[in-house]
Amino acid sequence: MSEIPDRLATPCPACSPDLETVHEVLSPGGGALTVRCGECGHVHKVQPEPEREETLDVVVSQGGESFTANVTTPAEETVAVGDEFLLETEELLATVRVTSVEVDEQRRLEAAPAEEIETVWTREVDNVEVNVTVHPKDGSRDDSRSVTMYVPGDYELEVGAVEERGDEEFEIDAVVVRKDATGYDRDRYEIEGDVVFAKDAKRVYSYDQSSSAWSAW
Known part of the structure; x- marks a missing residue:
């Protein structure tokens, strides 16, 4: 789940229905956020935009063997060599470390945004x-x-x-x-x-x- 921001920019139905103004986030509720307009103080609810996600192919090296799995991450998240994350599949529940990031045309990079990645190469480190x-x-x-x-x-x-x-x-x-x-x-x-x-x-x-x-x- 994404972290709830302290402030966000959104239109205010009371004083600025067509333009975004800075709002203070008071509390989440019912899938919506309760916010207060920084211009006029009007309190209302807004529905946050869903975070874009990418499903990445992950190749896991485990000893002398390897297999492919999938992991879902925010589209704007940067994946870099050395990153570690918990991978849960039918074959494995383990911490893996990124050893290489593959983008278009099989180019290997040290890091890239998730939305640009085709394959993440990893190895088990537990x-x-x-x-x-x-x-x-x-x-x-x-x-x-x-x-x-x-x-x-x-x-x-x-x-x-x-x-x-x-x-x-x-x-x-x-x-x-x-x-x-x-x-x-x-x-x-x-x-x-x-x-x-x-x-x-x-x-x-x-x-x-x-x-x-x-x-x-």
């Missing part, structure tokens, strides 16, 4: 996969390998912290931030104590801390 590169303890890179963490989107990845995942144990050395993440001033965090949310992490670099001997297999 639960995410985080790619982790694990280097051997000795610091060599030849036998580095990748593992995947499955964690909530708001899970904190802290540089210097040791993570245990099944048979894996590794110390976080650096975190690379996704391009669609907001609120960060760097692309890469590598100072001990730095924290990046899992939903914002493109890749984590770490060093093996497991007690077993290193094996590339």
